[in-house]
Amino acid sequence: MNTATTLKCISPIDGSVYAEREVLSISDAQQRIQAVRKAQTLWSTKPLRERIALVRAGVERLGQMNDEIVPELARMMGRPIRYGGEFGGVSERANYMADIATEALAPMVVEASEAFERRILREPHGLVLVIAPWNYPYMTAINTVAPALIAGNAVVLKHSTQTLLVGERMVQAFLEAGLPADLFINIFCDHDTMEQLIAQRQFDFINFTGSVGGGQAIERAAAGTFTGLGLELGGKDPGYVMEDANLDAAVDTLIDGAMFNSGQCCCGIERIYVHASLYDAFVEKAVQLVSTYKLGNPLNEATTLGPMANKRFATEVRAQIQEAIADGATALIDPALFPEDDGGAYLAPQILTNVDHRMRVMRDESFGPVVGIMKVENDAEAIELMNDCEFGLTASLWTADAERAAAIGAQLQTGTVFMNRADYLDPALCWTGCKNTGRGGALSVIGFHNLTRPKSYHFKRII
Template identity: 75%
Template sequence: MTIQCISPIDGSVYVTREVLLRTQADEAVARARLAQKKWAARPLSERIALVQAGVAAVGAMNDEIVPELAWQMGRPIRYGGEFGGFSERATYMAQIAQEALAPIEIEDSDAFRRVIKRVPHGLILVVAPWNYPFMTAINTVAPALIAGNAVMLKHASQTPLVGERMVAAFYAAGVPADVFQNVFLDHQTTSDLIASRAFEFVNFTGSVGGGRAMEAAASGTFTGLGLELGGKDPGYVMDDANLDAAVDTLIDGAMFNSGQCCCGIERIYVHESLFDAFVEKAVAIVNGYKLGNPLDPETTLGPMANVRFADAVRSQTAEAIAAGARAHIDPTDFPEDGGAYLMPQILTNVTHEMRVMREESFGPVVGIMPVKDDAEAIRLMNDSDFGLTASLWTQDTVRAEAIADKIDTGTVFMNRADYLDPGLCWTGCKDTGRGGGLSIIGYHNLTRPKSYHLKKV
């Protein structure tokens, strides 16, 4: 069986790879388990240095990686790939590793030594998505390896070259081959491996349906799971907001990467006193975009990663317009062929009865609604099955934090959006999933506590 990456640029088959048979997958797991013990026995400082060297080696490939990403998932080359965020996250996790993994000394007296150590789980499976395939993978790969785990990396079929690039770079930097492996697995083999307790921990970033499949496979195994699933992230522009900054950031958060961002802005609530001005400025920004081939340096909006993703957004948008939503972007300004190239759209006169305001869109469309006050905004922001991030726009930090306390979400931003701070825990609630990556908490989730109670005789 093979997997294929169909390029959104022209619909051609860009990459084909054979998936592992179950026996081959079992052999890869066995090699990883043997290698993990030796890896964990190395000094922490050595593991940190090797991971940092691997990250740098990925950076050295960036000129080749950027066009590869355009061919695989459609991001315009003008944005230069992902190495900035990739390096920022890995570097931060390397910097805090000694503190995050330090033993907790309870007592070291003539009578007792009592200490809690953090020890690696063992073998970790990282299932990474296609939308930010390097950055989402490194969130777990770097701290997992630093903590002494072995890692098997399975990327989405849309971005099969990413795992190969990462593993080649880390191997060239000195990380043993069996400690960090890239694998191509079909869904059934993945589920069967999880069900057979091949892994001590699984980190999955993807759809809600995919998360349910992971939970089903792990049922009864007590395998740890970290799940980042869907999102419908809101922005709220208050009456005292810096309007220009709010429009610039929120519309970029809604449209960048053709709307295919885990924490992208999918719905915006604006105080009624600023609503008309916000919409006018938002429309002007979007009308300045250039939809086209991502290999063209002038392109600001590339195709969606797959035709079916674009069709799903078209369906949501058309359904909303038929139900009374107003479309502000003229289709004649963004000619498309009905394939992966999808025009951006701003909708007003939307309601929460419309799918475009309730279901994840993951595309370049955003609905904007006026609100009377904070209470209405809070109610609407919480009226969602998802809870990843929310973006608040105000000059008043106290007001923002008070509102943040009432929002059901994993992260709350004030006067920014669509960013992942490696010093803070990346987490979600409701159908967005469970667990937490990055920060000290990320290390805690990738290790287990082990207590030592040593009586000195």
């Protein structure tokens, strides 16, 4: 049983305790949730245009904090400050959902005649719990926070201990922008308390982004409560470079997708399949690109690759690399190029060839700055390899032929198919996955539908 009374964020920069917060007792958490439910009742009666305006204002206020947020994130999870944080994505996603809200939540009128009025309305679930991860703590949270509030829900936010201060920041911004008190709160809980709250059906919908094990724990806690769940879990996203691909664009995008944020991206590229005719050139250019990276302190403007968020994550990636090499893989990046690799959270990037699917690095989620590259002879071989995976979040196809990409995409077990791009979340499209990546869908019109429930009205007029 988890008996911790405090949560500690250990900075990957130097291993120091960067932030610490006391956890709530089960009774204190229950009291806070009661206040949130009361606030939600009034919030749901406010006109949609007012809810939209307040959410937009909250996002704008969050953006005004960006100069403080960016170095704070670097200290908590290691992303270099040169990349400017997450506000661009937060704003794009939240404002898109605000833009489509009126249409997405509009009544579906089946009949409006002299005899009958038949329609379907969308009602908020009530209280939405958002459990957000550390790798993109603001963007992943806003995917649910913004549309949930717009739709008339209240939101309880729980962030990873690795990004302990993010929830406080988000709630502060929305409160300062005028959101009613108690409608959107951040809580600090240990796992046992959270599982008890879920089992007690304290929440009407839960959105979790994190590990497969975490998703399974939430499903077990919610068993029998009929609480709606949205689960975005693991990924092992592939890229496939066909013989007619733009080679330079494919290298730049796929390698950036593999290495950005030290490889800690939900839809990052973790394995690449290249047609035999382009294989050697692709590998050569990829090695040249990765060799230019600068590993170091994320607070340094020159740093392009910071530490992983926690040394235990780096330990797992090192293990996958070492196992692959022992099984015959070839490591192409010279460790001497990255003297900052300290055996702890700072991990040098790596490209592996002579890999196959017997190796964990091509099968298990790595979530670090490593990618394996395999040669393929045709589409059929590439499709078989891309589907040979327990996860299904995105796949990146590189070709000049959109019809070919669509035909391949139809055979892939994945949530999103990209052509000539990767590692991007389009708020107009449903963000979803299959297999062990989870279930449900965020953003787009479908995101609003998942954060509301339908209610049918069947009125008969008696004349």
